[in-house]
Amino acid sequence: MGNDSTLSSVHGLRVGHNVSIGQRTVIEVDGAIGDYCLIGRGVQIVGRVDHSIDEVGIPMAFSTWVGDRPAVPQDAVQIGSDVWIGGGVIILGGVTIGEGAVLGAGAVVTHDIEPYGIAVGNPARVIRKRFDSDAQRHAHSTALRVDSSDVSDKG
Template sequence: MAENSMIRVPENRSRIPAPLERIVRGVMRRIAVHGKVTHGLNLRLGRGSSINSLHGLIVGDNVSLGQRSVIEVDGTIGDYCLIGRGVQIVGRADHDTDQVGMPMAFSTWVGDRENIPLDSVQIGRDVWIGGGVIVLGGVQIGDGAIIGAGAVVTKDVESYGIAVGNPARVVKHRFNSAEERESHSAALRGRTG
């Protein structure tokens, strides 16, 4: 395992010219981030992506959200997360489905009530969510997990698990041992920026 000081971070991966990058990214954040969302440094948003939370979402540092992705939940997204194109992270209980005699379109909406556990998603640090993934509310994705493209996450995914399919299930793990996983976690805790 490489020591923390040996990890090389690219200077700039952006296609936006360096002199304009700060301005363009700031404008993109103002257009795409709504509601009760707070975010850390270096939030990178692809074209057509949006983030919204009615009760509160905290997004960490160095998070990237791919083009046309939508996040509409409460909860947390940890530092260094990569979220691919066309990803949807959405609640499961946005409309009340058991009000007798009331069409769902007019039933109690998530914004008209207090938050419940099904409104929230907890995503750990250093998580990679592949393109086209759907993550439903009420789940936790542990640190270092990878969610394969097109998966539908309906249950928790353990730290460093690699989950694929519909419904998503863990098929293997990152790193060869618990010691390597802990060493990686310790290196992430020690990183700044």
């Protein structure tokens, strides 16, 4: 994990094997990060309902906080294996990033990204697929299931 990075979760976060987290990255959500993920510098993976905004007469600073209530789906981010998250990306809670996806630098991810999609922009949108065919995507997915010790020996 890079210098000055933060990794925390109120209700639970699973981080897979061979995950690289860049400097000054903040990950403060529930959910899961798959194996072989590359997370660039200055990435923020944060909740979108950390404080209630609809409690009449209560300032948001004093409203119900995510840690004072049961988990809801919007608290979690699910990141598949072999995902590359470019520098400065922001991912909001309640999002699933499919296996093998690539998120271009500075993207703001507010909705799910399909497996092997390459997404850019604000809000992030898929501009193409990482591999040309379903057969290639399937072969790559199958190769990812290899024991991590076998894959790390290839590099």
